[in-house]
Amino acid sequence: MIAIWRLRLSDTLAALERKRARTSFFYSKVFAFFVVLNIACYWIAMVTAFPVVTFGPERGHYFLVQFPVGFLGALFDSLSLFVTVYMVRRALQATTSASYLAHLSVDLGIATLATLWVLFVFSLSGWLVSFVGANPESLLARNGAYQDRLVQALQDPTGREEIKNIYFGLLMGLSAMLPTLTHVYLSMRAAGTVARRTVLASTRLS
Numbered sequence: 001m002i003a004i005w006r007l008r009l010s011d012t013l014a015a016l017e018r019k020r021a022r023t024s025f026f027y028s029k030v031f032a033f034f035v036v037l038n039i040a041c042y043w044i045a046m047v048t049a050f051p052v053v054t055f056g057p058e059r060g061h062y063f064l065v066q067f068p069v070g071f072l073g074a075l076f077d078s079l080s081l082f083v084t085v086y087m088v089r090r091a092l093q094a095t096t097s098a099s100y101l102a103h104l105s106v107d108l109g110i111a112t113l114a115t116l117w118v119l120f121v122f123s124l125s126g127w128l129v130s131f132v133g134a135n136p137e138s139l140l141a142r143n144g145a146y147q148d149r150l151v152q153a154l155q156d157p158t159g160r161e162e163i164k165n166i167y168f169g170l171l172m173g174l175s176a177m178l179p180t181l182t183h184v185y186l187s188m189r190a191a192g193t194v195a196r197r198t199v200l201a202s203t204r205l206s
Helices: 002-022 026-049 059-092 097-104 106-130 139-155 160-172 175-205
Strands: none
Touching: 002 059, 002 097, 002 175, 026 059, 026 160, 026 175, 059 097, 059 106, 059 175, 097 106, 106 139, 106 160, 106 175, 139 160
């Protein structure tokens, strides 16, 4: 299975390299893509999880928040993509399955860091936007508020508000989890190929 997984991952990396070679200003376009993706995720999360807030009296505040959220989110996503590509190259050069899996497991760490980055992004974005209004806020206070939400979500993940916050965080971290989701998809395809071959082989023998 791992051999098939490696082959398909190699094909995916080669396709990305060909795309980079053919595309002018490739890195700028990747960054712009992540900006748009983060803003899209932000609005989907806000409208579906917190519609009252989104269209309430503070709608102007949340409209402005989308811009630093998109920019800061794209910074993390672009960096995580470059780290992932580097680790994939190293993984494909690995001589053992254990080394191959160890290199790809870095993406699990990136997915975890994405959660912490979401907290930082919203703390910083809300703090920056607060200066546009009449009541500038404290960055430490905003950061503490988001940390409290994280702790509450961990303590009571089935609570109504906690479910909304978890959903919001997952959707906002989706762009950073794309490399991990790609590995999961390719590994599942490889497992499916092995399973089909096993079934065909057993059918022929019977």
